[in-house]
Amino acid sequence: MKFLAILFLLLSTPAFAVLPDEMLPDPVMESRARDISKQLRCLVCQGEDIDESNAGLASDIRKLVRERLVKGDSNAAVLSFVQERYGDYVLMNPPVKPATWLLWGAPLLVLFAGFGIAALYIRRLPKGGA
Amino acid sequence: MNARAFIPLAIFAVIAVLFAVPLLQGKDPAILPSAMIGKPVPLFELAPAVGDQKLTTALMLDEGKPFLVNFFASWCVTCKDEQRVLADFSDKTGIAVYGVNYKDTKDAAGKWLARHGNPFRATGFDGTGRVAIDFGVYGVPETFLVDGAGIIRYKHVGALRREDMDTIFAPLLEKLK
Numbered sequence: 001m002k003f004l005a006i007l008f009l010l011l012s013t014p015a016f017a018v019l020p021d022e023m024l025p026d027p028v029m030e031s032r033a034r035d036i037s038k039q040l041r042c043l044v045c046q047g048e049d050i051d052e053s054n055a056g057l058a059s060d061i062r063k064l065v066r067e068r069l070v071k072g073d074s075n076a077a078v079l080s081f082v083q084e085r086y087g088d089y090v091l092m093n094p095p096v097k098p099a100t101w102l103l104w105g106a107p108l109l110v111l112f113a114g115f116g117i118a119a120l121y122i123r124r125l126p127k128g129g130a
Numbered sequence: 131m132n133a134r135a136f137i138p139l140a141i142f143a144v145i146a147v148l149f150a151v152p153l154l155q156g157k158d159p160a161i162l163p164s165a166m167i168g169k170p171v172p173l174f175e176l177a178p179a180v181g182d183q184k185l186t187t188a189l190m191l192d193e194g195k196p197f198l199v200n201f202f203a204s205w206c207v208t209c210k211d212e213q214r215v216l217a218d219f220s221d222k223t224g225i226a227v228y229g230v231n232y233k234d235t236k237d238a239a240g241k242w243l244a245r246h247g248n249p250f251r252a253t254g255f256d257g258t259g260r261v262a263i264d265f266g267v268y269g270v271p272e273t274f275l276v277d278g279a280g281i282i283r284y285k286h287v288g289a290l291r292r293e294d295m296d297t298i299f300a301p302l303l304e305k306l307k
Contacts, residue, residue, distance in 0.1 A: 060258070
């Protein structure tokens with residue numbers, strides 16, 4: 001019984017949101033489309049990218065991405081096409097610009113604050129060690 | 131008592147304030163700012179959802195006056211409440227309201243408009259949702275205020291209430307005149 005359960009788990013494939021009828025016949029272009037889709041946020045279910053989302057809008061934008069690729073757009077051109085309409089928020093990786101410096105810099109700031117606290121703490125330790 | 135004992139309390143107080151401020155402002159964080167504000171209204175041409183007047187950008191810009199574009203669907207539960215609100219606002223201010231029927235069927239849209247009121251000067255049928263994507267729409271209802279030169283000035287996400295018209299749309303429209 002246990003063996004069967006493990007066997008089925010090993011045989012199962014991950015469920016993709018991309019429907020077969022959305023896929024492009026050209027595997028290179030399809031993989032570009034998948035790559036772009038992973039960088040675009042689904043605006044209906046805001047934690048997911050459109051590649052993994054089942055929302056109607058995600059499906060529409062997946063189709064749009066493929067249409068633009070077939071028309072000859074570069075990956076960057078497709079991303080900026082969607083970004084122009086939905087804003088920076090639609091990109092899973094927010095762009096680095098003055099408004100997002102704090103966002104990108106916060107981990108570094110916290111790291112340096114940690115160094116500072118550690119330095120203060122170590123200085124206060126009694127000389128000669130434990 | 132040692133002042134250090136208050137450090138956890140102080141940290142808690144800071145975090146509590148950080149959470150309390152957005153909660154008390156009552157803003158829905160899921161409502162996103164529109165990237166389309168300040169940009170020209172997208173160019174499109176749609177077959178009518180009802181009647182026989184096609185909905186085109188040229189038609190909307192023809193008068194050179196501000197107008198509203200409302201994205202609606204018969205399957206959208208909150209949309210029906212705003213039909214009356216839109217009609218009354220249009221009557222009061224004379225503003226033209228155009229409707230884009232989002233991912234619907236013409237048959238369902240026609241029946242729905244007959245039942246809940248049709249505030250639109252013209253409607254367009256956007257069965258694929260492609261025009262909605264050009265507007266940066268991510269759900270219905272959404273309503274855009276466009277000025278006479280065709281620049282998008284404001285977007286409202288969700289059903290329009292009378293107070294939204296009085297406190298947001300009326301003052302914006304006044305400024306555009």
